[in-house]
Amino acid sequence: MATREDLENWIAKLPLGSRDAFDSLYSAVSAKLFGVILRVLNDRAEAEDVLQEVFVKIWHNAARYQSNGLSPMTWLITIARNAAIDRLRKRQRAEKQSVGEPEETLADTALGPEALTLRASSREQLIACMGELDEKRAQAVRRAYLQGDSYADLAAHFDVPLNTMKTWLRRSLLALRECLTR
Amino acid sequence: MSEAADHKDDRAQAGEYVLGLLAPEEARAFERRLASEPELASLVALWQEELALLADEVEPVAPARHLKRAIDERVFGPSEQPSRPFGWLRLTLGATALAVASLVAALFLVSEPSPDYRAQIVAEDASLIVAAAYFEGTGYLELQRKAGRAGDGRSLELWLIEGGNAPVSLGVMPETEHSILKLDAAMRARLKGAVLAVSDEPEGGSPTGAPTGAVLAVGKISGV
Structure with missing residues (x-):
């Protein structure tokens, strides 16, 4: 089981292009993130698609994680959940065939560089x-x-x-x- | 409305925002406030951190093995081949022999969609050069930093400037030479004829939502 420090170290190495860190992070958290995505979408093929998007996002957004105060797991779960919900909303819009509705998307990452200044509950x-x-x-x-x-x-x-x-x-x-x- | 009621509203609305319950226009308005109100951002972070605890009850499900290969290809390029993240760029460089260029062109025609817009974001003294390519189908803006980089403890931030309007942030450029930013729908519609600019900002990006440091390089977006 990876510790918070492990996750933080791996995420910190992604903007430097570390493939090892990416592999380690994937091994440690992909099953959890896939579970979260699957719970939202309830469709394996769609969830697989979203999982791919999520890891591409993690790779490209890692520089923004740095020390924004969120725990690394929260940051990762938020990216996965938001991507899954975006997909769910798109599917729902397509089912309603309501073209032209404003596209509603959740933020790609958990937060910008603002620090978590309040103490989160357990x-x-x-x-x-x-x-x-x-x-x-x-x-x-x-x-x-x-x-x-x-x-x-x-x-x-x-x-x-x-x-x-x-x-x-x-x-x-x-x-x-x-x-x-x- | 009294201040106390405003405060309560913010606490509930930050929760609604994190849950994804706000209507699109409410969410956008909320995000505009987030950029300039650290206390509100802190409330959002708190909800994100606490609600993420709900995911503890979700059982992990191991994804199929082939997914990791697919992800690696998307992140690192095709395996066992020299990475070719910017095939189209080589076409524009013109420095390579024609034969090589046409081989790359052939590869590119087979395997990569062509961008709908491009921009060369170049500093006056060429100390910073970023090539940008935008793909309408996916909403991805690919960036290739060909010269220059952020200073120590600084970040490069990318801005969209439409005519005389204030610059709108497209995000902090990742430190990697090649990177991809996903543009939201509102941004996508504004690219045509606009200008991209890169500014020097504190690490993590402008704290104010507007450029705070020097504008290092600019480039006009053109159709392809």
Whole structure:
């Protein structure tokens, strides 16, 4: 199991063109990232395509990672998740055949060079705080993150009007933030 | 709205942004604020870090082996052959013998799409030269740094300038000689007839969203 330092070292070597570092990083995290992408897309062929894109992005964006304060795993997972969700939205648009809608894309990388100036909570804190939310509301946050559900998807899933869904989710996020900062 | 309510809104909206729940125009507006509001960026980073913990519950799935080969080809070029990331460039260099040039041309016609736009971004004293090629089909802007580099602890940042408009950042140039930036849809539509410029910036890029250091090199984008 690669440590945070291993991951940081490998990522730091990518902008220098290190193929060894790229191979090591791939061995260490490709299965996790593929799992994350597959959870969003639920389609192996599409997920394979996105995994390729993700590693090309990691290679080209590594110089921007440097020390932006995010943990390397968060940075990697965010790139994978955002790429998977972009693909999901494209597929959904194609299914609706709604040509001409503005193309909605999530950021390629986790963040710019801004530092993470606040202390992030631990996994235990997150689990505890998610546990304080009403079960459905916690599920909505989880579905949005892990499956890339949009507000429309969530409203349909929980069978509530769109605006109710938005209010729910915003309140859940605020409650979560209050709890996590406690 | 009171300041406290604004603050609460930002916390929820940063979460919505990270989850990908904002409508496209809301997300773009939010990103514009992000560039100039470090506190907002910090809230986003916090949500990214904490929500990423949800991925702990996702089981790893080993990808098929052939994928790594495909990725390597995309990153490093075809294996066991001299890498040819910029086949089209060689056509423009003109220094190689005609026979070699036509061989490269033949290879290129078979295996590589031709760019839709190009630019040579050149410093006045030629101390920095970057060749750029844009491929409409993929939205990729390929960059080949042929001379010069960022100073120690500095970064080169690429800008798009349309007429008299303020420069818009296309991103920090990776340190590798050959690199690819993916342009978002809004940028793609603005390339024609615009100018690309490279500026000298603090490591990681301009902190303000506008060039802060010297503009080192410029080049006009032309159709191919």
